[in-house]
Amino acid sequence: MMDEGDKKKWAIKLTVLGDAAVGKTSLINKYITNSFKEKYQPTLGVNIVTKDIQIQEDNSEIQFLLWDILGQDKYELTRQMFFQGCAGTLLVYDMTRYSTFERVKTKWIEDFKKYGKPDSVYLLIGNKSDLKDSIKASSEEGKLLADKIEAVEFLETSAKYGENVEKAFRILFSHVLEKSGVKIDLE
């Protein structure tokens, strides 16, 4: 935290995790720029964007650093360094690919707990909810998994149409701030 005159400035590092092509970048793009690209282009390394939030009650400015971390296995070693200092994450799977759902419990939650900050928070996100005819991981399974891994919330999102996208980030921000001792309802 930094003090600039009377104003407090915070920076909080967050990640979006999940297998390749589950829609991590699309979720961030939708949230930050309200845009969506149909054509898949894998993230090379890490894409970092910022979101500033002013909190009038507290005279604070919070800068959320959103790390969109590549999902490909070949970057395993580098990825561990990316987790340092991370206070929260969206764990994302593609509702139309069951393997990506399974990997949340066998890989992503384990990695995040191992390399992220202790006491960090995470939401479980089932993305591509608009592809209703192709869904392989049901809502019930999502809710069960969220309970099992103790995620603060489970949401189904559509990065394409924006369904629940803003809500997911706002819930994550609120919970991370609460852990830092700032009580504010961004939801």
Next chain:
Amino acid sequence: MIGDYKGTVKNKVVVALLQAYHDILDYDGMKSILREAEMMHLKDIKDKNPNESIDFFSFKKIISAQNCLLYDSSILLFEIGKKFSFYLFPFGINFEEIIDKINSLIITDWKVKIIENNTNEIIVQVNRCIFCSEIGVPCDLFEGFLVHSLQKSLPSQDLVIYEMNKQDINDPNHNNFVVKLKIKRNFK
């Protein structure tokens, strides 16, 4: 960013730094920093004459963007610093020469100097370090740079261990510091 940022930086420094970002953060990571710095036009600077210069203010914008986006990422910054040394001085030159050269490649209101040079310990003083001048930012990048610069000038079996007094990063003068580089010799 506040302050008076006068000076020049050789293109080869920018190229080495971008290459270091590319190695550690990959292409999108490097682009994230340039985008945040509003310096995307420097993406292809490697195609320009390495001995020409850019203004220090532009360089500082990149460093500030890096420090903003890589907040709380000391391991990454240290690794970027090592790579930065690797790409800036790819061929074996001794540590003293590296310190001389870094001062002449980045010309601004800063100074890096060796204040003690013993067989097994070198002490480096950095005044007004440009890599961590923002309040709240530790200097992991330049430490990585110094460690790797010394390491590569030593026989491969020797090891550099570094010490730096814990800095209060909220002190505006925290970018004046001393780094002790100890050499652990392994005689065969």
